[in-house]
Amino acid sequence: MKTVLNVYAGPRAMQMLKVYGFNPDLFHTVLGASGGPKWFVLAGIDRVLISEFFRDRQQPLNMVGSSAGAFRFACLTQPDPVSAINRLAKEYSETVYSDKPTIDEISDKAVALLENMLPRENRQHVVDNPIFVAHLIAARCRGLLAPERKSIQYPGLLVSAVANGLSRRYLDKFYERFVFSGNQQPLSFEDPAGLHTQHVKLTENNIIDALLASGAIPGVLRGIPDIEGAGKGMFRDGGVTDYHFDLQFKSTARPDEQNTAAHQQVNNDLVLFPHFFAVPKPGWFDKSLPWRHPHRSSYDNVVMVVPSDEFVASLPFGKIPDRHDFTKIPVNERLQYWKTVLSETDRLGEAFMALQNPAQLQSVLQPLPFKLS
Numbered sequence: 001m002k003t004v005l006n007v008y009a010g011p012r013a014m015q016m017l018k019v020y021g022f023n024p025d026l027f028h029t030v031l032g033a034s035g036g037p038k039w040f041v042l043a044g045i046d047r048v049l050i051s052e053f054f055r056d057r058q059q060p061l062n063m064v065g066s067s068a069g070a071f072r073f074a075c076l077t078q079p080d081p082v083s084a085i086n087r088l089a090k091e092y093s094e095t096v097y098s099d100k101p102t103i104d105e106i107s108d109k110a111v112a113l114l115e116n117m118l119p120r121e122n123r124q125h126v127v128d129n130p131i132f133v134a135h136l137i138a139a140r141c142r143g144l145l146a147p148e149r150k151s152i153q154y155p156g157l158l159v160s161a162v163a164n165g166l167s168r169r170y171l172d173k174f175y176e177r178f179v180f181s182g183n184q185q186p187l188s189f190e191d192p193a194g195l196h197t198q199h200v201k202l203t204e205n206n207i208i209d210a211l212l213a214s215g216a217i218p219g220v221l222r223g224i225p226d227i228e229g230a231g232k233g234m235f236r237d238g239g240v241t242d243y244h245f246d247l248q249f250k251s252t253a254r255p256d257e258q259n260t261a262a263h264q265q266v267n268n269d270l271v272l273f274p275h276f277f278a279v280p281k282p283g284w285f286d287k288s289l290p291w292r293h294p295h296r297s298s299y300d301n302v303v304m305v306v307p308s309d310e311f312v313a314s315l316p317f318g319k320i321p322d323r324h325d326f327t328k329i330p331v332n333e334r335l336q337y338w339k340t341v342l343s344e345t346d347r348l349g350e351a352f353m354a355l356q357n358p359a360q361l362q363s364v365l366q367p368l369p370f371k372l373s
Contacts, residue, residue, distance in 0.1 A: 004311040005351035007365045008278060008304040010296075013270050017303065017365060022355040024054050027303075028251035028268035029062040031275075032069025034215075034239030034284070037321035038276045039068040040341045041307050043089050044349030045274045046072055050081040050132060052353060057131050059268065062187060062249065066137040066238030070214040071117065074207070077132045077182065078122045088117045093338040096331055103148075107212075107222040114211050123204045127182050134182040134202065137238035138213035139175040141223065146234040150219060157218055164285040168193035168246075168292075171283065177241045178230055180210040188250040192295040192373075193282075195241055200230045214238040237284065244280030245273075246294040271302045274352075276320055278306045279370040296372040304368070305355075307348060316340055 009017055020026055030049070032039075054061060063073040071092075075084035091113045097105060118126065126134055144156030156174070163170035177197040179187050186199040202210065206228040213224040213235035223234040251268040273280075286292040312320055316337045317329075325334050354360045 002310045003308045003364055004347050005355075005364060006278065006306045006308050007355065007361065008306060008368050009365060010300040010302045010368055012300045013303045014365070014367065016270055016301075017361065021358050022361050024057065025059075026268065026270045027061065027272045028059075029064060029249045029271045030073075031245055031249075031271060031273040031302075032063065032065030032072045033244045033273075033275055033280070034067035034069060034237070034242075035276060036068055036323040037092065037325065037338065039072060040089065040093065040338060041276050041312075041315075041320040041345055042072075042274050042348070043085065043342050044345035044347065045305065045352045046076060046085045046349075047082050047346070048349040048353055049274070050076050054132070060131060060133050060183070060185065062133050062135055062185075064135045064137070064187060064245075064249070065214070066242045067215040067217075070134075070136040070211055070238065071114070073134050074114075074118050074126055074136070074211055077126045077129045077134045078118070079125050084117065084122070088113075089342050091116055093342060094335060096335075097326065103220065103222055106220060107216075110212060110215065110221055111208075114208055118208065118211070120204075123207050127202050127204055127207060130183055133185050135187045136180040136202065136207075136210045136214050137242050138178050138180070138210060138216075138224075138227075138235045139238055139240045140178055140198075140230070140233040140235050142174050142176065145174055145218070145236070146223075148223065153218060161285045164283065165289060168195070168282060168286075171241060171285075172196055175241055177238075178213075178227075178235065180206065180227075180230075190248040190250075190297070192246060192248075192297065198230070200227075203229060206230070209235075239284045241283055243282065243284045243286065244275065244277070244294075246280075246282035246298045248295075248297045248300075269301055273302050273304045275304050275306050278304070280304075293371045293373045299368060299372060302368075305352060307345075311344075311348070315344060 065073040075088050078084040160174040172195050177195050180200045180202045182202045209224050209227045216223050216236045223236045226232050249271050281287050
């Protein structure tokens with residue numbers, strides 16, 4: 001039987017899954033990576049994540065996202081997460097640009113998309129959600145990276161990319177991580193690169209700006225200046241610092257909150273990472289660096305659920321969507337392709353829920369398929 005969904009687990013996560021199975025009470029954090037339209041392949045999992053898998057959740061669950069991951073989690077923390085994720089999928093997949101879109105055209109359509117995805121009447125619910133807590137990551141740019149002029153910004157990007165190639169620690173000279181958190185609950189984590197981080201309260205007034213900043217790809221979308229609560233500065237794509245993540249996340253549950261058998265035994269110990277690729281890269285500039293790997297401490301307790309090669313091969317063009325489809329595939333063909341992917345990915349949602357069957361979990365459970373630093 002062909003497998004549509006693989007499960008990869010770090011060493012500690014592997015031990016926990018073998019003892020307790022794929023139990024929703026094991027997880028204290030869910031991760032949502034950057035990647036633009038790549039996230040379409042996860043839509044089926046997103047549709048069941050809150051409505052079914054975590055439906056009976058009583059303890060806070062951190063939902064940490066950058067760029068497209070932030071968009072997804074701003075949906076999944078709304079009162080009707082399935083309707084919200086479907087709005088995002090429809091708006092995003094049906095976006096059409098002119099032949100040579102400007103930054104303003106792309107940015108204006110992003111604003112319209114987010115305002116439809118997250119209507120004003122739902123924003124306070126996302127901000128105050130006590131169970132599903134949104135944490136949206138953006139980066140404040142320093143020096144040459146702050147201006148919108150490409151003649152200034154692009155040299156700054158090049159210099160920061162070269163510095164990052166030497167060490168992720170040097171990103172700190174160019175970018176500052178900002179985490180906008182709901183429910184007045186700062187995110188707890190350790191960063192092996194030691195990048196400076198500021199925590200900001202997510203509010204009804206700054207949530208759209210935080211989302212726009214989290215997805216503001218340099219040179220593609222406008223940066224967002226002076227976000228309320230975050231101070232002065234130009235904010236851009238959170239994927240610059242946290243593309244697929246290299247952070248050790250910690251549980252925020254208190255002992256007196258751990259009132260189920262699973263909580264008492266394992267202390268909400270694991271991180272769930274539905275991802276479109278089996279090999280994560282820490283930051284945006286690391287995509288082309290074969291020597292850059294996440295740290296062992298960051299993935300020891302992570303469970304990754306990833307579409308199988310067989311599933312991806314069954315999709316139109318034999319691949320998952322990406323931003324290049326906007327320019328490489330004719331509009332009508334692209335719209336149908338993306339619509340097909342969004343439909344087919346429901347198979348992944350079904351496979352995800354089936355992981356609660358111990359036999360099914362064991363048939364797809366594997367160690368992490370990438371090197372750890």
